[in-house]
Structure formats: C-alpha cells, structure tokens
Amino acid sequence: MQKKLLFLLLFLTTLSSFAQKEIYGMITNQETQEPLAFVNIILKNNPTQGTISDIDGKFSLSLDKEFTQLQLSYIGFETKTIEVTSNDSSIFISLKPSEEKLEEVLLNTGNPAIPIIKKVIAKREENHPENLPEFTHDYYNKVIFDLQSDGKEIDSAFNAVFKGGHILMMESITKKEFKYPRLTNETVVANKVSGFKNPIFTAIATNMQPFSFYDEVIELLDMHFLNPISKGALNKYDYKLKETLVQNNDTIHLISFEPQAGKNIEGLKGLLYINTKNYAIQNVIASPADEMKIDLKIQQQYQYLPEEVWFPEQLNYSLKLSTDVGGSNDLIIAEGKSYIRNVNLQPNLSNKDFSATVLKIDDEAPKKDSLYWQNHRVIPLNEKESITYRVVDSLGKEFKVDKIISYLNKLPQGKIPVGKFDLDITHLIRYNKHEGYRLGLGLYTNEKLIKDVELGGYFGYGFKDYKWKYGFSAKYMISKNDDIFIKAAYQDDIQEIGSYGLSLSEEIFNGLRDFMIEKVDHIQKYSFSGGFRSFKYLLTEVQLNQSKITPLNNYAFNSPDYSSSPFHHTSASIKLRYAYGERLLQTPFQKISLGTKFPVLTLQYTRGFEDVLGGDFNYQKIEARIEQNVFLKNFGKTTYRLQAGYIDQVIPRSLLFTGEGSYDDDFPIVVENTFQTMLPYEFLSDRYIDVFLSHNFGSLLFKSGKFNPEIILHHNTGWGGLSDKYTLYNFKTKEDIYLESGLELARVLKFNYLDLGYITFGAGAFYRYGSYELESFNDNIAFKLNIGFSFN
Incomplete structure (x- = not known):
C-alpha cells in the first residue's frame, strides 16, 4: 500500500512538472545589445498572466501549456510577439527601437494617471x-x-x-x-x-x-x-x-x-x-x-x-x-x-x-x-x-597605474607624491598686491616614510617685495577615526591684517579674495596645536601662539615716533566647529566632507597674554559664525552666513577686524561672503556683525532652449564699532548699518570644455545704499564677473 501511495505521489509530481513549465529569458535592445529593464511580458491568450523583466533584462515565467505566445511591449520599442513551447527552457529576445510613441490609455473621465499618482504621493512617506x-x-x-x-x-x-x-x-x-x-x-x-x-x-x-x-x-x-x-x-x-x-x-x-x-x-x-x-x-x-x-x-x-x-x-x-x-x-x-x-x-x-x-x-x-x-x-x-x-x-x-592614482588622490590637497615625500604645490605660484607674483614650493614626508607623521616645510619668494618667506611643521595624526592630532610649526612669512582669527584666510579655496591682499605684516610665529572630534559632529582645536609682528603699512601702535614698530603677541585659542548631520567619506589618505543640510556653527575664543613668553597685550576675542545652504523645492537654493566678533581691549590694528570688502577695480570678480561694493580695508572694528544672504533661483525663472541662465539675488548687511581709544589710526567705522544689494546672472555664456561640461561666465551688479552711500551713483555701483562650471 505504501509503495502504491509513493508511486501515486511521484506520478502526480511528474504530471505537475509537465503542467507547469518554467522558462527563463533575456531581453535586449536590438541595436545596442544592452539589456532592457522592466519590459512588460504577457501571455497573449491570457493577458492577466505575465511578468516584467528585471533590472538586468532577465525574466522567468511559468507556462501551463505546451505551446503559447508571449507579447512583449516597452516604451520606445516595437511590440513583439513570440512563440514558445515546452521545449524552450531559455530564450533570448531583442526588441527593435520604434519612432512611434505608445499611445496613453484615455478614459472619458479624464487622465487616468492622475488618481494613481495622487495615491502614490499620499503613500510616499x-x-x-x-x-x-x-x-x-x-x-x-x-x-x-x-x-x-x-x-x-x-x-x-x-x-x-x-x-x-x-x-x-x-x-x-x-x-x-x-x-x-x-x-x-x-x-x-x-x-x-x-x-x-x-x-x-x-x-x-x-x-x-x-x-x-x-x-x-x-x-x-x-x-x-x-x-x-x-x-x-x-x-x-x-x-x-x-x-x-x-x-x-x-x-x-x-x-x-x-x-x-x-x-x-x-x-x-x-x-x-x-x-x-x-x-x-x-x-x-x-x-x-x-x-x-x-x-x-x-x-x-x-x-x-x-x-x-x-x-x-x-x-x-x-x-x-x-x-x-x-x-x-x-x-x-x-x-x-x-x-x-x-x-x-x-x-x-x-x-x-x-x-x-x-x-x-x-x-x-x-x-x-x-x-x-x-x-x-x-x-x-x-x-x-x-x-x-x-x-x-x-x-x-x-x-604603474597605482602610482598615477596616488597622484590623483593627493592632488585635491595640493600635493604630488614623490616616493616617501609629497611636493606641496599650493606654494608653487601665488599672486597678491603686496608680493606680486610669489614662487615657491613645499616638501613634506608622507605615510611611506613614517605612518601618521608629517614633517616638512615650504619657502616662497615675492617678486614685488623682494623677500623670502619660509615655514616648518611637524604633525602627528594620533587617530584618523577621531581626527586626533598634534602639530608644531614655525613660520617667517607675511600675514594680512585682520586675518588673525576666523577669516577668509582659512578658506583655502577662496583664492579670488587672496588676489586683493595688500596690507600685511611681517610675522615670525611659533605655534603648537591639537585637535579631536567628539559627539560625532563636533571638531575641537586648541592652539598656543607666540609671535613677533612687524606692521608693513606705515602705522604704529601707541608710538607716533616710529613708522613701523614691532610688537610681540602671545595667545591661546580654542575653536569649535559643530556640523550636525555632516556626512564624511573616509579614504585611505584623507577624510572628505560630503556636507550637511543643517547649519554649521563655528565658535572661536582667543585670549591674549601680557608678559607671558614676551607678549605685549592682555585681551579677549570672541568670534562666531553660522552658515547654511538651504535647497527649497522648486524654488532654488538659499545661502546665508551670519558672523560676529568682539574684542574687549585696545590692541594693534593687525589684530582687529577688517578685510570684509572685495571691491577692487583690478579684480572685478564676485567673491562669496564679502561686501562686493566695499573696499577691502575700508572699515576697522573691534566689534561687528555681518550678514550675507543670497538666493539662487537656478533656471526656474527663465529658460529658453539651451539658454538657461541662473538668476541670483544678494543682500548683505553689516554693522561695526571701534573704541574711541584708537586715536592714532586713520580709520573709518560702520557704526550705522552698511547695506548693499545685487543681482547676478550666471551661466550667460557657456563654452564647451573637453566635452565634459561647460565653463560658464556671467555678470552681476551690486549697489551700495543707506548710511554709507557715496555721493556719485557710479561710486555706489559695482559690476562684477562670475565664473563657474556646469553640466547643462
């Protein structure tokens, strides 16, 4: 009896295998041989039974007859009908591109796609x-x-x-x-x-x-x-x-x-x-x-x-x-x-x-x-x-492709590996108004010599001031995961006035503003610093500096008998940067920020010490900055930066706040997060608040064929003050509100670049008004160019 039941079970299983035939297939583009994803496949004699090819153009289908016809349809391709039999276990099908458009399903009640899309939107979250x-x-x-x-x-x-x-x-x-x-x-x-x-x-x-x-x-x-x-x-x-x-x-x-x-x-x-x-x-x-x-x-x-x-x-x-x-x-x-x-x-x-x-x-x-x-x-x-x-x-x-790739890895950092050393080409050629053209080079050890340790230095020569500059540093990366490091450095160089704290000078890629540097000091500085990451998004850096600073712009601090008197500066500082939600990519050589949708807050506190390591001034300086890029659906991108600073004591002009302007006849270029109509050193402050606001509509307001310029609105506001104890300086302050607004058109002209995209050019007009409006209309308006890159 058991044998009969077993035989019956095997017979039914075999019968079922004949009744249900599984076939496998692959669908490609007849012209390019590329797989076609998501092709509709139905049994012609039973339209309710069918399947869809997967993302690789593959499909499987169970057939309950020895002979049937499959109908394949796909947008932009001719509908095709093929015959399959029980002998077919795998089939390869190619569809021919069609110039005829597949007509949409139309009902008397209107567009039937809309109710479906409404339900999809309602279920999106x-x-x-x-x-x-x-x-x-x-x-x-x-x-x-x-x-x-x-x-x-x-x-x-x-x-x-x-x-x-x-x-x-x-x-x-x-x-x-x-x-x-x-x-x-x-x-x-x-x-x-x-x-x-x-x-x-x-x-x-x-x-x-x-x-x-x-x-x-x-x-x-x-x-x-x-x-x-x-x-x-x-x-x-x-x-x-x-x-x-x-x-x-x-x-x-x-x-x-x-x-x-x-x-x-x-x-x-x-x-x-x-x-x-x-x-x-x-x-x-x-x-x-x-x-x-x-x-x-x-x-x-x-x-x-x-x-x-x-x-x-x-x-x-x-x-x-x-x-x-x-x-x-x-x-x-x-x-x-x-x-x-x-x-x-x-x-x-x-x-x-x-x-x-x-x-x-x-x-x-x-x-x-x-x-x-x-x-x-x-x-x-x-x-x-x-x-x-x-x-x-x-x-x-x-x-030796690996060697070429190692070059590409470090090039964004401005370095080229040569064996156990890296050439720092950021010092190769520079330009500013004080030095003119500056040529130089940097050389640092890399991970092939000592892992996690960097030793080296740089030099440079200015062809306008005829001076050599140089610096040395040693850095030990204790933990890449937690960004823990210590660093010691010495430099004999120049430094722009007003750039001794949070400033444009720390923004490496804002090189356009560097062209306008004119008022500088000669600085001989020893520094020791360290940093670490905590709470996922908080970067902390502490620094101790001892400097001898010699102004190079014919002014003296509380010493009218000398045109340029050096002073000594000793300070300790702590800088906090909190970027909630910032996404980081860790490569074998560096950690790359992928940005964040949330505001980025930076706070720095500096304490100056008198009679410590020869320091001449006791003071406290607090600086803060908050910035964010906000993408608004179907409205463009809003960018803002709010920054402020305060100094509690009288200190040399070099250490005060200045340099927030970027109006320069020699370089009529838009520089982000600066006042476009203000001269670079027009105002001096020991307390200030600046707001830079812009909104880029992209091509949402105007588009005509391939002509799709970006329309950008700007509004910048600033306030600052200076203690009346600064009696020896020839300076201006912005104790009333400084106002400027502008309209910028980007991507007006586009030039094909190696068939990779477009080098784009545009222009902007900015107007200065309010308390610091100048007498002549022409003096208040600034016309500037912008340069960019685009894929479309």
Missing part, C-alpha cells in the same frame, strides 16, 4: 524605506567603463590594447546600517578594481544616485531635481498611463512622466511602475529632462518583503559622455549596478553604533582572494569581464 525604524543590508556593486567609437582606427586600437575587455571594471561588497531618522554607516569590506589596488573610486558605486526614489528632491551629479511623486508635482509634471499589467494577482500601472511644457523646473523624465499593493513604486527609470553634456539614467527595482514592506532590490545607473576625437564620434560609458541582499529590518542597532563617517573602506578590503569573490558575486563574471581583469591588471602593472 509610508513607502519611503528610510522612514523605517532601522535596517541593515549588503550591497554587491559592479561598475564598468567602456568606449564606443565609430572611428575605425580608434576602435581597432582600443580592441588591440584591451583585447575585447572593458576599459575598467570594479566590484565591491558593502555593508550598510541605518537607523531613523538619518544615521547611516557603510563599510566597504571587499573591493576589486582592474588595473590597480587603490580603493579610492569605490564610493562611486553607491553614491551616484539616491538609495530610493521617495525623496522630495532627487539629487544627481550635485544637481537637485523635483521628484514627480513629491507634493506639488502634479502642477509641474505631465503623467500618462501607458499600460496596465496583472502580475501574480498584482495590478501594475505603467506611467510616463515629464515636465509640463512651459514649466521652468529642474525636472526628470521617465517611467514609473506602480504596484497597487500600497501604491508603491515597483520599478522606476528616470533621467534629467533637459539635455546635458553627460547623459545620465537611473533604474531602480523594489522587492516586497515578508514584513509587507517595499524595499530597494537593485539600483542601476548609466553615464554616457559624447566626445569628438579626431573627427570620430566617441562615447565614454560608465555603467553601475548595485544588488541589495540580506535585508534585516530588526537589527537592534544603537545610536552608539554610528559615527559621522558614513562611508569607510576596511583596510583588508583590497586583499580578498578569488574564492571570496566567487562566493559573493551575485552573477558570475562573463567572458568580457574575465578578460578585463586579466588584461587591465597586466596593463596596470606595466604602466
């Missing part, structure tokens, strides 16, 4: 994965770079060098932890890059697109685009219901979106696949609506977890850059894919598990062997990818 209490997951990331050329010589040369492989390929395994509302940790535990071992480019894999498509504003390439499912988007976007598909008893609506005609928004275009199960995004394809030098497209696929939550499953992006080399049309392509696995929605995380460093690379990450990668790859390497590793690795060794 509920479906947003980063509104979950916490989660962890793993990424498997793969990025490839390629070149396509219609020039036979370039194409053949490329194939000869890379032997049929890609130009570059990299893989990584990343572990991510998240805790609401915005705590994130990502650790790269494994990475592999063809041609070199340096993991610096690993961050590209997961930072080219947002983790999900639910933010109010979608950020791509440092540009901010209005999300078509955000509040207020209904009045800005056109939506069309293209198709409705039933898949596994789920109804999926395919809706296209693009900015409405005449709406000047930074918008996206693409396709949404909306699953009526909680009206969530199941798939999305999106790209910038306006033409750009870089063609960017993102694709996202979501999975429905057992916890009844929609969660990202696959994230793709492609970057295509058209270039023209030697008369041939070349296309540089970067394609990235991220597969999300091992999702855990209850990991029991603590706030203590998180730091300000949101992405760090494990020291062992580049050392994983081939067996590790075989066990962790989502998809095995294909032949072209295997060739890439084999060929490019050999090329990397031959051309």
Whole structure:
C-alpha cells in the first residue's frame, strides 16, 4: 500500500512538472545589445498572466501549456510577439527601437494617471524605506567603463590594447546600517578594481544616485531635481498611463512622466511602475529632462518583503559622455549596478553604533582572494569581464597605474607624491598686491616614510617685495577615526591684517579674495596645536601662539615716533566647529566632507597674554559664525552666513577686524561672503556683525532652449564699532548699518570644455545704499564677473 501511495505521489509530481513549465529569458535592445529593464511580458491568450523583466533584462515565467505566445511591449520599442513551447527552457529576445510613441490609455473621465499618482504621493512617506525604524543590508556593486567609437582606427586600437575587455571594471561588497531618522554607516569590506589596488573610486558605486526614489528632491551629479511623486508635482509634471499589467494577482500601472511644457523646473523624465499593493513604486527609470553634456539614467527595482514592506532590490545607473576625437564620434560609458541582499529590518542597532563617517573602506578590503569573490558575486563574471581583469591588471602593472592614482588622490590637497615625500604645490605660484607674483614650493614626508607623521616645510619668494618667506611643521595624526592630532610649526612669512582669527584666510579655496591682499605684516610665529572630534559632529582645536609682528603699512601702535614698530603677541585659542548631520567619506589618505543640510556653527575664543613668553597685550576675542545652504523645492537654493566678533581691549590694528570688502577695480570678480561694493580695508572694528544672504533661483525663472541662465539675488548687511581709544589710526567705522544689494546672472555664456561640461561666465551688479552711500551713483555701483562650471 505504501509503495502504491509513493508511486501515486511521484506520478502526480511528474504530471505537475509537465503542467507547469518554467522558462527563463533575456531581453535586449536590438541595436545596442544592452539589456532592457522592466519590459512588460504577457501571455497573449491570457493577458492577466505575465511578468516584467528585471533590472538586468532577465525574466522567468511559468507556462501551463505546451505551446503559447508571449507579447512583449516597452516604451520606445516595437511590440513583439513570440512563440514558445515546452521545449524552450531559455530564450533570448531583442526588441527593435520604434519612432512611434505608445499611445496613453484615455478614459472619458479624464487622465487616468492622475488618481494613481495622487495615491502614490499620499503613500510616499509610508513607502519611503528610510522612514523605517532601522535596517541593515549588503550591497554587491559592479561598475564598468567602456568606449564606443565609430572611428575605425580608434576602435581597432582600443580592441588591440584591451583585447575585447572593458576599459575598467570594479566590484565591491558593502555593508550598510541605518537607523531613523538619518544615521547611516557603510563599510566597504571587499573591493576589486582592474588595473590597480587603490580603493579610492569605490564610493562611486553607491553614491551616484539616491538609495530610493521617495525623496522630495532627487539629487544627481550635485544637481537637485523635483521628484514627480513629491507634493506639488502634479502642477509641474505631465503623467500618462501607458499600460496596465496583472502580475501574480498584482495590478501594475505603467506611467510616463515629464515636465509640463512651459514649466521652468529642474525636472526628470521617465517611467514609473506602480504596484497597487500600497501604491508603491515597483520599478522606476528616470533621467534629467533637459539635455546635458553627460547623459545620465537611473533604474531602480523594489522587492516586497515578508514584513509587507517595499524595499530597494537593485539600483542601476548609466553615464554616457559624447566626445569628438579626431573627427570620430566617441562615447565614454560608465555603467553601475548595485544588488541589495540580506535585508534585516530588526537589527537592534544603537545610536552608539554610528559615527559621522558614513562611508569607510576596511583596510583588508583590497586583499580578498578569488574564492571570496566567487562566493559573493551575485552573477558570475562573463567572458568580457574575465578578460578585463586579466588584461587591465597586466596593463596596470606595466604602466604603474597605482602610482598615477596616488597622484590623483593627493592632488585635491595640493600635493604630488614623490616616493616617501609629497611636493606641496599650493606654494608653487601665488599672486597678491603686496608680493606680486610669489614662487615657491613645499616638501613634506608622507605615510611611506613614517605612518601618521608629517614633517616638512615650504619657502616662497615675492617678486614685488623682494623677500623670502619660509615655514616648518611637524604633525602627528594620533587617530584618523577621531581626527586626533598634534602639530608644531614655525613660520617667517607675511600675514594680512585682520586675518588673525576666523577669516577668509582659512578658506583655502577662496583664492579670488587672496588676489586683493595688500596690507600685511611681517610675522615670525611659533605655534603648537591639537585637535579631536567628539559627539560625532563636533571638531575641537586648541592652539598656543607666540609671535613677533612687524606692521608693513606705515602705522604704529601707541608710538607716533616710529613708522613701523614691532610688537610681540602671545595667545591661546580654542575653536569649535559643530556640523550636525555632516556626512564624511573616509579614504585611505584623507577624510572628505560630503556636507550637511543643517547649519554649521563655528565658535572661536582667543585670549591674549601680557608678559607671558614676551607678549605685549592682555585681551579677549570672541568670534562666531553660522552658515547654511538651504535647497527649497522648486524654488532654488538659499545661502546665508551670519558672523560676529568682539574684542574687549585696545590692541594693534593687525589684530582687529577688517578685510570684509572685495571691491577692487583690478579684480572685478564676485567673491562669496564679502561686501562686493566695499573696499577691502575700508572699515576697522573691534566689534561687528555681518550678514550675507543670497538666493539662487537656478533656471526656474527663465529658460529658453539651451539658454538657461541662473538668476541670483544678494543682500548683505553689516554693522561695526571701534573704541574711541584708537586715536592714532586713520580709520573709518560702520557704526550705522552698511547695506548693499545685487543681482547676478550666471551661466550667460557657456563654452564647451573637453566635452565634459561647460565653463560658464556671467555678470552681476551690486549697489551700495543707506548710511554709507557715496555721493556719485557710479561710486555706489559695482559690476562684477562670475565664473563657474556646469553640466547643462
């Protein structure tokens, strides 16, 4: 009896296997052979049964008949019908691009896409994965770079060098932890890059697109685009219901979106696949609506977890850059894919598990062997990818690519590694009004000589003041994770008056203001400093200085008999910088700030000591600054800086507050966070408050074809005072309110730069009014130029 039952069970199982035939397929673009994500596939004899290809163009489908027909449809491609039989276990299908547009579904009651989108918007916060209490997951990331050329010589040369492989390929395994509302940790535990071992480019894999498509504003390439499912988007976007598909008893609506005609928004275009199960995004394809030098497209696929939550499953992006080399049309392509696995929605995380460093690379990450990668790859390497590793690795060794990458790593710091030393090229050539052109160089040890220790110095010579300058320093980085360091330094150099505390001088990249430096002191300074990070977002630095300062501008402090009397200055200071929510990227060489959406507060307290190490003055100085960039949905970006300072005693002019102006006939350039109509040293203060406010509308107010200038409004206000004890100075104070406003047009002229983007030029007009308005209209107005870079 048992044998009969067993035979019957086996018979039924076999019968069931014949009744349910599973087939697997791959869908590609007939012209480019690229996989087509999210193609609609239905059984022609049963339209309620079907599926959608995944982000890699793959699909599987169960058939209950020996013979059936599949109908495939996809926006921008010809609909195709194919026949499959029970003998087909895997099929490869290509769709032909079509010039005909798929007509949207129209009902007498109006646009049927609108009610669906309204429900998606209403459920947006509920479906947003980063509104979950916490989660962890793993990424498997793969990025490839390629070149396509219609020039036979370039194409053949490329194939000869890379032997049929890609130009570059990299893989990584990343572990991510998240805790609401915005705590994130990502650790790269494994990475592999063809041609070199340096993991610096690993961050590209997961930072080219947002983790999900639910933010109010979608950020791509440092540009901010209005999300078509955000509040207020209904009045800005056109939506069309293209198709409705039933898949596994789920109804999926395919809706296209693009900015409405005449709406000047930074918008996206693409396709949404909306699953009526909680009206969530199941798939999305999106790209910038306006033409750009870089063609960017993102694709996202979501999975429905057992916890009844929609969660990202696959994230793709492609970057295509058209270039023209030697008369041939070349296309540089970067394609990235991220597969999300091992999702855990209850990991029991603590706030203590998180730091300000949101992405760090494990020291062992580049050392994983081939067996590790075989066990962790989502998809095995294909032949072209295997060739890439084999060929490019050999090329990397031959051309010492790792050494080139190490140059690129340190170049943003102004350094070029040469063996165990770094050349500091920030001292190579400079210009200011006091020194004229200044030539020099710096040389410092790097991690190859002594890990975490930097020893070195610099020199420079001014061709207008005919003086040599130099300095030495020693720095020990005790902990990179906590930014703990100590540093000792000596310098025999010049320093601008008014720059002895929080000032523009500490903003390394504000070099335009440095051109205007004219009033300086000769300074011989010894300093000792140390710093550390605490409470995730707080940086603390303490410093002790002892200086001999000689004014070089023919003024004396309480000594009218001498045109330039030196004085000694001893001070101790503490500086606090708090940037809540700041995201940091830790590379093997440096820590890079990815910014924060919240205000950044900086506070510095300085105490001057008389008769300590020869110091001449007792005083206290307090300075504070708060600044923020605020992106307003569909309104642009507001930037503000509020700064203030106070000194309690009479001290030399060098140590007072001045230099906040940037009006200079020789350099009519817009300098951020300065008064555009004020002379650099026009006012002197021992107490002040300055407010710099600007709003950039982008191209939201005006756009006509490729002409899309940015419109920027400025308003700057300042107040300052000076003790009446300063009787020997020829100075002005701004004890009334200083006012100026301006209008700036950026990106008026655009020039193609190496087919990567555009060098842009614009102009602005600023007007000085109120208590410090000058007699002549021409003296109150300042016309200035601006220079920038843009992808569109």
